Amino acid sequence: MEFFWQGVGPGLISGGLMVLLGRLWRFGERDVGWASSLAVGVGAGAGYVLIRDWPGWWPRESTAVVPFAAVLAGVVGMVCARWLRGWIWGLVGAMGVGFGAFWLVTRNLRAYSWGTGEAVCWLAGLTFGVGMLWLCMRGQVGRWGGRTFAVAYGLFSAVMGGVLVLSGSAALGQLSGGLAAGVGGVFVATCWRRGVSWADGVVTVLAVVVGVLLACGYLFAEMDWYVGLMVLGGPLLGFVSEVAWVRGLGGWKLFFVRVGLVLCPVVGGLVLAFIGYSLD
Amino acid sequence: MSRRLVLGVLVFGFVGAVAQAGKYEVDGVHSAVLFRIKHLDVSYSYGRFNRISGRIKFDETKPEKSKFEVEIEAESIDTGHAGRNKHLKGPDFFNVKEFSTIRFKSRKVEKTSENKYMVTGQLMMHGEKKDVSCELEHVGTKSTSRGDKIGFEGHIVVKRSDFGMNFMVGKGLGDEVNIWVSLEGTKK
Numbered sequence: 001m002e003f004f005w006q007g008v009g010p011g012l013i014s015g016g017l018m019v020l021l022g023r024l025w026r027f028g029e030r031d032v033g034w035a036s037s038l039a040v041g042v043g044a045g046a047g048y049v050l051i052r053d054w055p056g057w058w059p060r061e062s063t064a065v066v067p068f069a070a071v072l073a074g075v076v077g078m079v080c081a082r083w084l085r086g087w088i089w090g091l092v093g094a095m096g097v098g099f100g101a102f103w104l105v106t107r108n109l110r111a112y113s114w115g116t117g118e119a120v121c122w123l124a125g126l127t128f129g130v131g132m133l134w135l136c137m138r139g140q141v142g143r144w145g146g147r148t149f150a151v152a153y154g155l156f157s158a159v160m161g162g163v164l165v166l167s168g169s170a171a172l173g174q175l176s177g178g179l180a181a182g183v184g185g186v187f188v189a190t191c192w193r194r195g196v197s198w199a200d201g202v203v204t205v206l207a208v209v210v211g212v213l214l215a216c217g218y219l220f221a222e223m224d225w226y227v228g229l230m231v232l233g234g235p236l237l238g239f240v241s242e243v244a245w246v247r248g249l250g251g252w253k254l255f256f257v258r259v260g261l262v263l264c265p266v267v268g269g270l271v272l273a274f275i276g277y278s279l280d
Numbered sequence: 281m282s283r284r285l286v287l288g289v290l291v292f293g294f295v296g297a298v299a300q301a302g303k304y305e306v307d308g309v310h311s312a313v314l315f316r317i318k319h320l321d322v323s324y325s326y327g328r329f330n331r332i333s334g335r336i337k338f339d340e341t342k343p344e345k346s347k348f349e350v351e352i353e354a355e356s357i358d359t360g361h362a363g364r365n366k367h368l369k370g371p372d373f374f375n376v377k378e379f380s381t382i383r384f385k386s387r388k389v390e391k392t393s394e395n396k397y398m399v400t401g402q403l404m405m406h407g408e409k410k411d412v413s414c415e416l417e418h419v420g421t422k423s424t425s426r427g428d429k430i431g432f433e434g435h436i437v438v439k440r441s442d443f444g445m446n447f448m449v450g451k452g453l454g455d456e457v458n459i460w461v462s463l464e465g466t467k468k
Contacts, residue, residue: 053446060407060444062378063371108378108407168370171447220377221370277363 009050010178014043015185022189032146032190033081033202039189040182041074041205047178052171062105062216066175069101070209077204091134094204098130099123101212109219126215129232134207136235140258141203143242148255150187152262153206154180156234159266163231164213166273167223172216179209224276230269238262301339302421304430304465306350308332312462313352317440318454327359327368329382336465338430340418346389348399348416348432350463352382372447379407387411395419399434408443412436414461428467435460 018039025035048055048067055064076093084090102123110119141149157180165173186202214231217223240246241258249257311332316324334350354376357368369376386401392415400413419431439455440446449455 061371061375063375112380113377168366169372170367171372216371220375222366 006047006051006174007177007181009181010043010047011181011185011188013046013185014039014182015189017042018186018189034078036146036186036190036202037077037081037205038074039186040179040202041070041072041077043182043185044070044175044179044205044209045074047182048175051174051178059104062108062220063169063171063175065101065104066209066212066216068104069097069212070179070205072100073097073205073208077202080204087138090138090204091131094134094207095127095131097204097208098211099127101208102126102215105212105215106219126211130207130211133211133232133235134203136238137203137206140235140238144258147187147191148258150183151255152238152259154183154187155259156180156262156266157183157206157210159263159270160210160213160231163227163266163269163273164217164221164223166270166277167217167221167227169217169221172213172221176210176213179206179213222276224272227269227273227276230265230272233265233268234262237265301337301342301345302428302430303468304336304338304428305468306332306334306336307429307464307466310464312460313350314460316458318456320452321454325359327357329353329356330358331356332463334384334463336430336432336463338418338465343389343391343397346386346397348384348386348389348401348463350384350461354380354382354405373445374406379405384412397432403438403443406443406445410438410442412438416461426466430465430467431463432465433460433462 018035021035021039045067048064048070052063055067059065059068073094076097077090080090080093084093106114106119106122109122114122137149137153140152144152157176161173161176161180163173164176183202183206214223214228218225218228238258238261240261241254246257247254308331313329313332314326315328316326319325329352331353332350334348336349337345337347339345354374355369357365357374357376359365359368368374371378381404383404384401385404386399388398388400390398390400392398395418397416397418398413399416400411402409403412414434414436416432416434419433421430422428436459438457438459440457441449441455447453
């Protein structure tokens with residue numbers, strides 16, 4: 001029963017919050033963006049509490065940064081989707097939250113293992129990575145619409161959870177599953193509304209939480225670098241669907257191609273992680 | 281007369297030296313930290329840490345002046361199964377890349393009975409600090425060809441959840457961890 005709530009709970013919270021905000025604001029299409037950002041951020045953050053425990057006010061270990069980063073990214077995504085709608089603000093917001101999260105995640109490594117140069121390279125590289133993820137996802141959510149994006153990245157997060165489990169951390173895998181459930185909850189709560197776009201707010205939460213989980217998987221669990229790169233390849237490969245003849249497919253075919261393109265590399269990463277796990 | 285004086289000085293000097301507080305370096309090769317944890321509520325799984333270091337200051341006549349400091353490399357955890365070791369080193373349990381050292385530093389040492397001492401101090405593990413007490417038995421002290429040696433052994437029970445290690449507590453893995461510590465020190 002507990003496993004059930006850990007799996008479904010984040011989705012119920014994010015979906016419930018989405019419905020509640022919808023009732024309070026009676027919002028239209030434009031408002032769904034900021035509300036979905038807040039709902040997914042809170043859902044993913046609540047997932048940590050359901051799966052692990054209350055993290056305490058100040059995150060003591062790397063994984064405890066996840067709920068704080070998720071909720072903060074949700075709030076920043078909400079602000080960017082509602083008031084600061086220029087893409088540059090969204091990018092700066094995601095990279096800012098990402099930098100703060102990585103600063104906390106790597107504090108012990110910076111204190112005991114890394115030199116200044118190494119720390120600067122890592123922090124810059126990880127923050128740049130979140131920026132790239134954000135740009136990829138934002139480009140896709142605008143072109144694909146909320147439903148395709150939600151299905152693609154909900155499944156992406158779920159499969160990434162499997163990769164993290166096989167890379168030596170069941171907890172990180174569960175947290176990725178919590179993110180997937182959070183996205184799923186908002187998807188279910190909004191799928192009945194035609195023409196609704198999630199806008200770019202939710203992209204901030206996804207980019208930051210995916211970035212932090214992958215960084216934790218590589219730095220603290222046993223995720224191989226090539227497995228991490230495969231996972232990151234999903235959002236990049238999604239852009240192949242913008243090639244003219246692929247776009248020409250239209251309808252359900254295009255939907256499946258887009259979802260498939262995002263999932264192909266991460267499923268490849270899952271297979272590689274499984275092979276590595278089996279060899280232990 | 282002078283011979284007796286010299287002999288007397290030597291004898292008292294020797295006794296004095298033995299009675300004095302000795303400072304010892306923990307010999308990692310001849311020390312051990314073993315642990316066990318309940319698995320699926322049906323059995324106990326055992327493991328050990330392979331790299332231990334530390335310092336002992338022991339004064340038999342004034343035990344309250346004694347000190348124990350032990351450092352364990354969390355990375356050296358060994359349960360006899362590579363996959364399980366990897367999991368234990370990861371973020372679900374010890375998170376060794378983030379918290380590489382398990383450290384105990386005594387604050388108070390009291391004699392409880394013949395060769396038995398209650399050692400109270402701070403155990404730092406997984407980034408959490410907790411006060412713990414452990415009864416140590418003074419196994420022996422001896423001058424050997426490898427130097428002056430001293431040995432202690434003790435047992436302690438801790439709750440891993442007290443150290444923020446909550447993964448699977450009560451879901452197949454116990455919370456209580458029994459730890460046995462055996463220390464051999466070489467006089468500095």
